[in-house]
Amino acid sequence: QQNELNSFLWTIKRDPPSYFFGTIHVPYTRVWDFIPENSKKAFQQSHIVYFELDLTDPYTISALTSCQLLPQGKNLQDVLPRDIYRRLKRHLEYIKLMMPSWMTPDQRGKGLYADYLFNAIAGNWERKRPVWVMLMVNSLTEVDIKSRGVPVLDLFLAQEAERLRKQTGAVEKVEEQCHPLNGLNFSQV
Numbered sequence: 001q002q003n004e005l006n007s008f009l010w011t012i013k014r015d016p017p018s019y020f021f022g023t024i025h026v027p028y029t030r031v032w033d034f035i036p037e038n039s040k041k042a043f044q045q046s047h048i049v050y051f052e053l054d055l056t057d058p059y060t061i062s063a064l065t066s067c068q069l070l071p072q073g074k075n076l077q078d079v080l081p082r083d084i085y086r087r088l089k090r091h092l093e094y095i096k097l098m099m100p101s102w103m104t105p106d107q108r109g110k111g112l113y114a115d116y117l118f119n120a121i122a123g124n125w126e127r128k129r130p131v132w133v134m135l136m137v138n139s140l141t142e143v144d145i146k147s148r149g150v151p152v153l154d155l156f157l158a159q160e161a162e163r164l165r166k167q168t169g170a171v172e173k174v175e176e177q178c179h180p181l182n183g184l185n186f187s188q189v
Helices: 028-034 038-047 057-068 081-102 105-108 114-122 132-139 142-148 153-163 174-182
Strands: 009-012 018-021 047-051 168-169
Touching: 009 038, 009 047, 018 038, 028 153, 038 168, 047 153, 057 174, 081 105, 081 132, 081 142, 153 168
Parallel strands: 047 168
Antiparallel strands: 009 018
């Protein structure tokens, strides 16, 4: 059955072969058991691995954080309709209240606290552009909170590549991801 699964792995026939593998941004534990052996084998045998972004690079993380912010001096309250802003604020207060009950014993055992986690995900939300707030709110569910602390598949593979001393790189720059999202107008968001 494992070898019959759609692998999202494409092979470029050359010597040595090259591979494209389609990943998704979910905790790797949700999908790892469903990734076929041919994909895992291709990763293990590869000497060079390129990712969408280099999530192990502090500059990438810093640039992703910066690109999400509204222009200097602007707050979300300035750009959202008042009723939407109030509903959003109430919803985030509700999430903050609920998060302690959503945390798993394993997360608590690793020293992950609800307040810390809320601030890591939603901190500075009033300075973010609406599109990034929308993406943030979509990730503030009980299921997503319970899986926090587990790296997404891309990051897991990047960490594995580093551990195995593979050469790594990225096919995109932060700006190539950021600018299209930041270019959406309010009705598109």
